[in-house]
Amino acid sequence: MHNIYLNNITLIKNERKILSEVNVHFPKGKTSVIIGPSGCGKSTLLKVAAALIPIDSGNIFVGDKNLFKMSPVDLLEFRKNSSFVFQDAALWANKSVYQNMSLPLKLHYPNMENDIHDNKILEMLRLVGYTDSINLIPAALSNGERKMVSLARALINSPELIYMDNPLVLVDPSVAKKIKKLIMDIHNSNATIIANFSSPELIKKIADFLIVMKDGKIVETGDIESILNSKNPNTAIIISSLINHS
Amino acid sequence: MLGKLGRWLINHIKALLYGLGFFFQIIKATFGFIKNGRVGRKVLTMQILFTGVQALNNISLIAVALGAVIIIQGVGILPQFGQGDLIYPILITIITRELGPMLCAFIIIARSGTAITTEIGSNVVNHEIEAYIATGVNPLSYIAVPRFIGVTLSLLLLNFYFNFFGLIGSYFITQFIYPIQAAEYFHKILYNLHLDDIVSSIIKSLVFGVIISVVSIYYGFQVEQSSTEIPQMTIKAVGTAFVLCILADALIVLIYYT
Numbered sequence: 001m002h003n004i005y006l007n008n009i010t011l012i013k014n015e016r017k018i019l020s021e022v023n024v025h026f027p028k029g030k031t032s033v034i035i036g037p038s039g040c041g042k043s044t045l046l047k048v049a050a051a052l053i054p055i056d057s058g059n060i061f062v063g064d065k066n067l068f069k070m071s072p073v074d075l076l077e078f079r080k081n082s083s084f085v086f087q088d089a090a091l092w093a094n095k096s097v098y099q100n101m102s103l104p105l106k107l108h109y110p111n112m113e114n115d116i117h118d119n120k121i122l123e124m125l126r127l128v129g130y131t132d133s134i135n136l137i138p139a140a141l142s143n144g145e146r147k148m149v150s151l152a153r154a155l156i157n158s159p160e161l162i163y164m165d166n167p168l169v170l171v172d173p174s175v176a177k178k179i180k181k182l183i184m185d186i187h188n189s190n191a192t193i194i195a196n197f198s199s200p201e202l203i204k205k206i207a208d209f210l211i212v213m214k215d216g217k218i219v220e221t222g223d224i225e226s227i228l229n230s231k232n233p234n235t236a237i238i239i240s241s242l243i244n245h246s
Numbered sequence: 247m248l249g250k251l252g253r254w255l256i257n258h259i260k261a262l263l264y265g266l267g268f269f270f271q272i273i274k275a276t277f278g279f280i281k282n283g284r285v286g287r288k289v290l291t292m293q294i295l296f297t298g299v300q301a302l303n304n305i306s307l308i309a310v311a312l313g314a315v316i317i318i319q320g321v322g323i324l325p326q327f328g329q330g331d332l333i334y335p336i337l338i339t340i341i342t343r344e345l346g347p348m349l350c351a352f353i354i355i356a357r358s359g360t361a362i363t364t365e366i367g368s369n370v371v372n373h374e375i376e377a378y379i380a381t382g383v384n385p386l387s388y389i390a391v392p393r394f395i396g397v398t399l400s401l402l403l404l405n406f407y408f409n410f411f412g413l414i415g416s417y418f419i420t421q422f423i424y425p426i427q428a429a430e431y432f433h434k435i436l437y438n439l440h441l442d443d444i445v446s447s448i449i450k451s452l453v454f455g456v457i458i459s460v461v462s463i464y465y466g467f468q469v470e471q472s473s474t475e476i477p478q479m480t481i482k483a484v485g486t487a488f489v490l491c492i493l494a495d496a497l498i499v500l501i502y503y504t
Contacts, residue, residue: 052376079382090373094365104381163380 002063003028004161004194009048009058011216018044020216022058031193031206036213036238042196043087043165045213049194050084050163080108082161083154087169089146091138097149098134101125104156124152129178144175151182162186164195168202200242212238268467269460271386272394279391286392293396297358298403304353306415309341309408312349313416316340321424334438341412342443347450348495350404351458354397355487359462362393363483366466367476375467390463397462398455405451442502450498454491461487 004026011019019041026032026049034042047053051060051067060067062078070078083104091100101121105112112120125134128148138146147167154162164183168176180202187193187206197203203210203224210227212219212235219234220227228239279286320333366389369375378385417431465483469475 047376050380052379076382079380082380084377084380086373086377088373090377092374092377093368093372103383107382 004049005061006049007059009055011055018216022218024211024218024221026194028192029190030208031187032209032211033203033207034196034211034213035242040213041216042213046163046165046196080157081159083159085151085154085164085167087165089150091146091150093138096135096137100153101156108157124156128152128182144171147171161192166196166198168199265464268464272390272460275386275391279387286388290392290396293393294400297354297397298400301353301357301404302407305404305408306411308349309411310415310419313341313412314419317416317420318423334434338439338443342409342447346408347405347447347454350401350408351454351491354401354458355484358397359458359483359487360480362462363466363480364476367469367479370469371473393463394459397459398452401455402451405447446502453494457490457494458487
């Protein structure tokens with residue numbers, strides 16, 4: 001997976017600029033964390049970087065390839081090597097845990113043998129700490145279990161690039177601890193992580209690169225030390241509110 | 247006033263062009279699905295099961311009842327005017343040409359059209375569509391096309407059932423009230439049933455199937471972020487599908503008779 005570049009991204013919704021001429025890059029093999037006050041466009045930027053929502057202007061490059069002009073084969077390859085962890089799990093409601101895990105595998109590895117396929121699913125669910133039945137549908141799971149399955153689904157194809165939209169929100173401390181440990185493991189595996197975390201502790205531990213946002217605009221980007229010691233008043237306010245929040 | 251009218255017109259033309267673009271995207275994706283739709287085949291099977299098979303009871307009951315009513319009314323009234331044999335062309339015109347496809351369409355709008363818009367709308371609100379895109383699944387191929395094919399094929403099949411039960415089933419019900427000789431009844435039905443009746447019925451059910459599926463899918467994807475939009479879009483989908491089906495029916499009849 002290459003560096004990801006967002007060039008002049010603008011997104012307007014209901015005549016309101018959600019993202020305004022955003023220019024940012026996410027380095028390969030590093031953990032980039034987007035921070036900023038609530039409603040500043042962090043989740044939207046993350047979804048735009050993953051090309052999940054349409055934009056009004058701008059381009060997204062994966063290396064030197066424009067994501068919007070990629071051939072279907074290249075785009076499928078990009079999707080195979082990347083995954084997205086949603087804030088609200090976003091499991092497919094009409095599919096069981098097994099089917100939620102199976103779809104990405106079947107799509108990208110259509111010739112995988114059944115026993116390898118099933119073992120891979122069980123292995124991933126064990127890894128995230130999910131121990132309940134694989135035949136349950138998402139509505140029958142607790143919030144924490146849904147988050148675990150969502151993480152397992154995101155990791156099933158061993159992606160090189162993972163987008164994470166606040167996976168720790170609305171989970172109890174024991175599940176949060178498991179998820180944090182898992183995120184640390186992913187970070188240590190040299191995968192590229194582009195995330196929006198609300199946990200200052202986690203940000204301090206794993207962020208290589210911080211993107212500070214306010215009102216749909218990038219205020220500042222840089223490594224964690226430079227951002228924490230930034231003289232930019234907006235950055236200082238955002239950092240102080242993040243630390244106070246913790 | 248003139249400015250408002252202009253904006254209203256521009257917005258409606260934009261919406262129409264967007265809808266047409268959406269329709270052509272579905273048609274394009276349908277070819278891709280036929281060539282390589284392995285992942286979405288189960289969705290297609292489930293759609294046919296829900297739309298085509300589970301609606302069978304309602305369709306058969308309505309068809310038998312309607313056919314019986316027409317026969318009973320016709321056999322009671324038409325002989326008084328010396329036109330007893332007119333019951334057969336009337337039966338075919340109503341069951342095969344007009345009400346068969348139209349009633350099937352109305353039942354499908356009420357059952358499957360609403361279900362499709364609601365389901366897709368919920369998928370959008372719960373970010374399931376984004377999860378499909380992130381996985382590499384094209385929502386048009388995986389969600390829209392199986393429903394498009396499923397509803398269109400199911401409507402065609404339901405129309406066959408409707409004709410079967412309307413023309414044959416109703417005969418047996420009528421026997422309790424106005425016994426008619428079976429040989430005479432079926433001979434006259436076949437004599438009055440022409441190829442263009444069947445073709446017209448097939449064309450109508452295919453056109454209605456396309457309208458219902460595309461409109462329901464379109465409005466499902468129009469939901470943006472709130473669950474309160476789902477019933478609003480469902481109402482719009484039902485209203486639009488009803489109007490478009492009736493307009494298409496009028497257009498087909500107009501083309502047929504001119």
